[in-house]
Each structure stands twice: as structure tokens, then as C-alpha cells.
Amino acid sequence: MGARVIELENVSYTYGGGELLSDVSVQLQPGSFHFLTGPSGAGKTTLLKLCYGALLPTSGRLSVFDQDISSLDRDQLAVLRRRVGVVHQDCQFLDHMTLAENVALPLMVSGRSESSEQDNLTELLSWVGLGARLEAHPPELSGGERQRAALARAVILSPDVVLADEPTGNVDWEMSQRLLRLLIELNRMGKTVLIATHDMSLIRAAKSQVQARVLRISQRKLHLAGADL
Amino acid sequence: MTRAEVSTLLRGDTRANRVVPPTGYTAHLTLFVAGAMAFLVVFALALALASGRIADRWASELAGAATLRINAPAEQLAAQTEAALTVLGQTPGVASARALSAEEQVALLSPWFGPDLPLDTLPIPQLIEITEGEPGMDVMGLRLRLGAEVPGAVLDDHTRWREPLVEAAMSLRRLGWISILLIGGATAAMITLAANASLAANAQIIEVLRLVGARDGFIAGAFVRRFTYRAFFGALVGTLLGMTGVLLLPEASDAGGFLTGVGFQGADWLLPIVIPILGAAVAFFATWAAARRKLKELS
Ligand SMILES: Nc1ncnc2c1ncn2[C@@H]1O[C@H](COP(=O)(O)OP(=O)(O)O)[C@@H](O)[C@H]1O
Ligand SMILES: [Mg+2]
Numbered sequence: 001m002g003a004r005v006i007e008l009e010n011v012s013y014t015y016g017g018g019e020l021l022s023d024v025s026v027q028l029q030p031g032s033f034h035f036l037t038g039p040s041g042a043g044k045t046t047l048l049k050l051c052y053g054a055l056l057p058t059s060g061r062l063s064v065f066d067q068d069i070s071s072l073d074r075d076q077l078a079v080l081r082r083r084v085g086v087v088h089q090d091c092q093f094l095d096h097m098t099l100a101e102n103v104a105l106p107l108m109v110s111g112r113s114e115s116s117e118q119d120n121l122t123e124l125l126s127w128v129g130l131g132a133r134l135e136a137h138p139p140e141l142s143g144g145e146r147q148r149a150a151l152a153r154a155v156i157l158s159p160d161v162v163l164a165d166e167p168t169g170n171v172d173w174e175m176s177q178r179l180l181r182l183l184i185e186l187n188r189m190g191k192t193v194l195i196a197t198h199d200m201s202l203i204r205a206a207k208s209q210v211q212a213r214v215l216r217i218s219q220r221k222l223h224l225a226g227a228d229l
Numbered sequence: 230m231t232r233a234e235v236s237t238l239l240r241g242d243t244r245a246n247r248v249v250p251p252t253g254y255t256a257h258l259t260l261f262v263a264g265a266m267a268f269l270v271v272f273a274l275a276l277a278l279a280s281g282r283i284a285d286r287w288a289s290e291l292a293g294a295a296t297l298r299i300n301a302p303a304e305q306l307a308a309q310t311e312a313a314l315t316v317l318g319q320t321p322g323v324a325s326a327r328a329l330s331a332e333e334q335v336a337l338l339s340p341w342f343g344p345d346l347p348l349d350t351l352p353i354p355q356l357i358e359i360t361e362g363e364p365g366m367d368v369m370g371l372r373l374r375l376g377a378e379v380p381g382a383v384l385d386d387h388t389r390w391r392e393p394l395v396e397a398a399m400s401l402r403r404l405g406w407i408s409i410l411l412i413g414g415a416t417a418a419m420i421t422l423a424a425n426a427s428l429a430a431n432a433q434i435i436e437v438l439r440l441v442g443a444r445d446g447f448i449a450g451a452f453v454r455r456f457t458y459r460a461f462f463g464a465l466v467g468t469l470l471g472m473t474g475v476l477l478l479p480e481a482s483d484a485g486g487f488l489t490g491v492g493f494q495g496a497d498w499l500l501p502i503v504i505p506i507l508g509a510a511v512a513f514f515a516t517w518a519a520a521r522r523k524l525k526e527l528s
Contacts, residue, residue: 054440074528075444082442092437096250108245109443153441 004066005030005161005192006051011060013046020046022220023060028194030160033187033210035203036196037225038217044196045089047217048163051194052084053077065160082110085154085191087164091146093138100125100134103153110157121156128152128182143170147179161192168202176202184210235513248438249451255427259420259456263463263512264470266416267504270409271471274500275478277405279491284398287391293365297326297357301381310355313379317359320374322366329356354381416460416508417515424456424519435527449520456516457509464508468501 006028013021020043028034036044049055050062053069062069064080072080093102103125107117125131128148133141141149147167154162164183168176180202187193187210197203206212214225297317301309310328317326329337334356335344359366368386375382428435431452438448478492493500 052440074524075446078439078442078444080442081440086440088440092433092440094248094250094434094437097247101247105248105438106441108248109438109441109447157442 004028005032005064006194007061007063007066008050008057009061009063011050011057011062013043013050013055014058019058019220021050021217021222024222025060026215026222028161028192030192031187031190032192033184033206033212034192034194035206035212035214036194036217037198037200037203037214040198042217043220044198044217045165047222048086048165048194048196051163052081052086078109082106082157083159083161085157085159085162087147087150087154087162087167089165089169091138091150093146093149095138097137098134099130099136099138099141099149102138103149103156106153106157112157117156124152124156129178144172144175144179147171147175148182151179151182155186155191159191161194162186164193164195166197166199167195168197168199173201177205180206180209245447245451246454248434248448249427249431249455250434251455253427253430255423255430256455256459258423259459259512260463262416262419262423263460263508264467266412267464267467267508268471268474270412270504271468271475271501273405273408273412274504275475275491275493277402277409278493278497278500280398280401280405282494284395284402287395287398293361295359295361295366295368295384295386297359297375298383298385299355299357299379299381300383301354303352305381306355309379309381310357313357313375313382316371316374316378317357320366320371322362322364324360324362326357326359329358413507413511417511420456420460420512420515421519424452424516425523427456428452428520428523432527435524445521445524448524449517452520453513453516457513460512461505461509464505468504472498472501 004027006026008024008026011021011024012019024047036047038044046055050057050069051064053064053072056070065083067076067080069077069080094105097105100121104117104121107113107121122131125134128151130145130148130152133145133149136145138146138149147170151162151164151167154164162183167179167183171179176199183193183195184206195202203212203214216223216225297313299306299309299313314326314328317323334353337356338353368384372384375384435448472493475492
């Protein structure tokens with residue numbers, strides 16, 4: 001792995017409604033823990049999407065594992081995404097498949113046999129506390145269960161980096177602390193973690209447990225947040 | 230697309246098919262279209278084969294046979310027949326020429342006039358049966374020579390009146406094949422529409438698959454397999470129904486002429502087996518192209 005997991009150099013993103021991100025530069029070192037914050041609509045989700053290639057920068061250079069994301073074709077991007085675990089803002093499951101199948105989906109799409117990974121899957125699901133919900137379908141799950149399932153799916157391929165968009169968006173305080181602990185545990189295992197959240201209390205709760213850098217989007221720019229937290 | 234790619238697309242992981250929900254109206258549409266089209270192809274094929282058979286048979290019967298009729302007063306009939314046979318004997322391309330005996334002529338006429346035909350009292354023309362060789366005779370030249378040497382001779386080379394029938398049979402065969410091509414094209418178009426609708430309806434699923442690192446080939450494969458198997462199954466049912474229909478058509482008989490000859494004969498029955506395979510192939514390529522396009526569009 002290169003020196004940087006994700007690197008943005010003067011990245012701007014403009015859409016029909018105007019410029020959302022302007023001249024953003026930041027580096028995520030391997031094993032680092034970052035929060036991305038800012039008011040709703042500031043562009044946190046957009047920045048995350050840029051990081052896993054769901055959107056492309058309007059200008060500037062964005063590299064993931066030292067690969068310029070704009071230069072990749074769709075298949076190369078797919079392969080890159082297997083190294084980037086994403087917890088999407090709305091989780092996004094295949095509702096007609098069971099929870100276990102959904103969590104195993106990355107194995108299936110990358111051609112890894114699910115039977116040989118069965119232990120891995122079982123272990124992962126009990127780690128997030130869903131060992132008893134394997135056969136449930138996503139619409140039957142609670143908010144917290146969905147978030148944990150999405151996290152399990154994001155890490156089943158042992159990615160080097162985990163991007164989580166509002167992972168505590170729909171859950172109570174207890175559950176948000178539980179999710180935070182899971183993410184911190186992943187970071188202790190060496191994974192780079194980036195959490196987008198507008199929830200300041202979550203960031204404050206994390207400060208005692210992990211050394212985290214806080215990035216704030218405001219006025220289309222990215223700032224390193226200071227001691228005001 | 231290479232053969233390896235085709236086989237990967239078709240084989241895939243059977244569980245991978247499940248990433249696309251099995252329901253939706255596109256499934257029924259594909260089944261129905263494939264079935265109905267296969268049913269039609271069976272009949273178009275039967276028509277094409279039957280008309281082809283008839284065209285071939287008529288054409289081969291025509292080539293090689295002709296009749297010479299000699300209309301002359303009774304006292305000249307024998308002499309003119311003799312002269313005609315001489316002319317025919319000298320004509321290149323005539324393999325054999327034979328005057329029909331009185332009994333044979335009665336046998337030809339009796340279906341029309343009854344067996345008690347008083348042949349001696351009626352001025353019946355003498356018939357000479359001509360068999361052509363390879364290459365055939367020069368009909369125009371023969372007519373001219375007969376006109377000069379055997380005034381009562383009329384050459385009937387059969388082709389004159391049967392030619393349009395052979396022509397018609399050949400056109401029917403052509404129409405049959407064109408119909409099959411058109412049905413194939415229409416099937417491709419409808420399956421493309423169904424595949425597009427299914428891809429659009431499942432855009433959310435495609436997004437999830439992309440999120441977890443699925444390549445275009447994996448996503449396209451899931452759709453391609455669904456549609457290919459559906460089309461195969463629909464076409465199989467349609468083909469079987471069509472073949473049953475053809476089987477129930479009346480047997481070929483002389484009285485029925487062409488109409489009762491529509492159907493399959495012998496090895497022809499194996500041909501419809503190809504229809505479900507072709508249906509599946511059409512669905513395969515239509516869905517593959519639609520998926521490629523849609524996945525590019527959705528990126
Ligand atoms: N491609 C786009 N088309 C239309 N609106 C967009 C597009 N990208 C971003 N936006 C808008 O930009 C704003 C920022 O969105 P988002 O990144 O989701 O912010 P956050 O996650 O910080 O709440 C939203 O108002 C969103 O509607
Ligand atoms: Mg957001």
C-alpha cells in the first residue's frame with residue numbers, strides 16, 4: 001500500500017445547482033481515523049461518494065491507493081471498491097434476499113465462494129450482534145440492525161478503508177455507541193476509517209477512545225476542525 | 230464477445246441469478262412473447278418446408294417429361310405418328326419417345342368418360358410420351374420442325390402451365406423464411422424492451438451491486454441469464470404447442486393438394502428443436518446489448 005489511502009488534491013465538485021465543494025485537499029494516512037462533519041446539505045455524502053468513485057470530481061485529482069480515480073474504467077473501479085468498505089447513508093440492501101445473503105453479497109460479486117467463507121460470515125454477523133437474524137429480510141430489520149448489517153457487509157472483504165455515511169443516523173444513543181465501538185475496533189485492526197456525521201455528540205464520545213481527526217465542510221471548503229469541539 | 234465470455238455470462242453462479250428479483254411483468258412478457266413467437270415460427274417453418282418440397286417435386290417432375298399429341302384424320306394418324314417418332318428419334322436431348330397403346334389411352338380417358346369408351350368410333354388423338362435426357366431438348370426447335378413435318382402434332386411440355394405454380398410455391402417458401410426472420414427481429418425488439426424495463430426497474434439493485442464491487446459483467450450476467458432462460462422456456466412451450474398444431478393438420482393427400490401437404494416430414498420434425506435455442510440466443514444478445522447500454526448510462 002502507498003503512503004496514502006485516499007488523497008484529494010484541489011478537488012472541486014460542481015453539479016447543476018452550483019459548486020458544492022471547492023478546491024478541497026486532504027490526505028488520509030493508513031490506519032487513521034477521521035470524522036467528516038458539517039451542516040446538512042454541506043456535501044458530506046458527496047465527498048464520500050467522490051472517495052469511492054460513485055461521483056467524479058469536476059476538477060482536481062482524487063486518488064485511492066495511489067490510483068487516479070478518474071482514470072479508471074468501470075471494471076477497475078469495481079475492483080477498487082472491493083478494497084473500500086462503504087456504509088451507505090440509507091444502507092441499501094436487496095430486499096428480496098436475506099440478511100445473510102446481503103452481507104455475503106460482496107463475496108458473491110467478487111467471485112469468492114461463500115461456502116468457504118461461511119465461518120467468516122458467521123463470525124462477522126455475531127460480531128455485529130446479528131447472529132440470530134440471518135434469515136430475516138431487510139425490511140424487517142430495525143434501524144440499528146440495518147446499520148450493523150451494512151457495516152458487516154462493508155467489511156466482509158476485509159477492506160483497507162471503511163467509509164461510513166451517517167452510520168448512527170437512525171439509531172438511539174445506545175446503538176450509536178455500539179456502532180462507534182465497532183468502527184473503533186476496525187480501526188484498531190489497522191483499517192482507515194472515515195465517518196461522515198452531523199452528530200457532534202458522537203464525535204465528542206469518540207475523542208476519549210480514539211485519536212481522530214475532524215474535518216469540517218463549510219462554505220464549500222474543507223477545514224481541519226480545532227479545539228471548539 | 231468471445232466464447233469464454235458467453236459461457237461465463239450463461240453459467241455464472243446460480244445463486245448470482247437471485248440478485249435480480251424474479252418477479253415483475255417483464256418476466257411474463259418475455260415468456261409470452263417467446264412462446265407466441267415460437268408458435269408462429271413453427272407454422273412459418275412448416276409452410277416454408279412444405280412449399281419448398283412442392284416446388285422441388287413439381288420442378289423435377291416437369292423437367293424431363295413432355296407429351297406430344299397428334300390430331301389427325303384417322304387415316305393419317307398412323308403415318309403422322311410414325312413421322313413424329315422419327316423426328317423425335319433425331320432430336321438431341323430426347324431420351325426416349327413412345328406412342329401410347331390404345332389400352333393406355335383408354336385407361337387415361339376412362340376416369341372422365343367411363344370404361345365403355347368406343348375408342349374406334351371417336352377421333353381420339355394419338356399421344357406420344359417423351360422423356361427428356363440431360364441436357365434437355367430444344368423445345369422451340371422441336372416445335373418448328375414438327376410444324377413443318379407433322380402438321381397434326383401439338384407439343385405439350387407441361388412446364389407451360391405448371392411453371393407459375395412452381396413460381397408460386399417458391400414465393401411461398403421465400404415468404405415463409407422472411408416471416409421467420411421478421412419474427413426473430415420482432416422478438417429481439419420486444420425482449421430488448423422488456424430487458425430495458427427490467428434494468429430500469431432494478432436501477433436501485435444495480436446501484437447496490439456496484440456499491441459492493443460488482444463488475445458490469447456480473448450485473449449484466451444476472452439479467453442475461455434470467456432473460457435467456459425465460460425465452461428458452463417460453464419458446465420451448467410455444468414450439469411444442471405449434472408442433473402439436475402441425476401434427477393435428479390433415480395428412481397430405483392428393484385430393485387436398487397443397488393445403489394438406491403443409492407440415493413436417495421425416496427429419497423435418499427435428500428442425501423445430503432449433504427454435505427454443507434460437508429464441509434463447511436472440512434473448513441472450515438482446516439482453517446483453519441492453520444491459521451494456523444501460524450500465525454505461527447508469528455510471
Ligand atoms: N448531482 C447532484 N444533483 C443535484 N443535487 C445535488 C447533486 N449532488 C449534490 N446535490 C445537492 O447538494 C447538497 C449536498 O448534498 P450531500 O452531499 O448529500 O450533503 P450532506 O451529506 O452533507 O447532507 C444537497 O442539497 C444535494 O441535494
Ligand atoms: Mg449526507
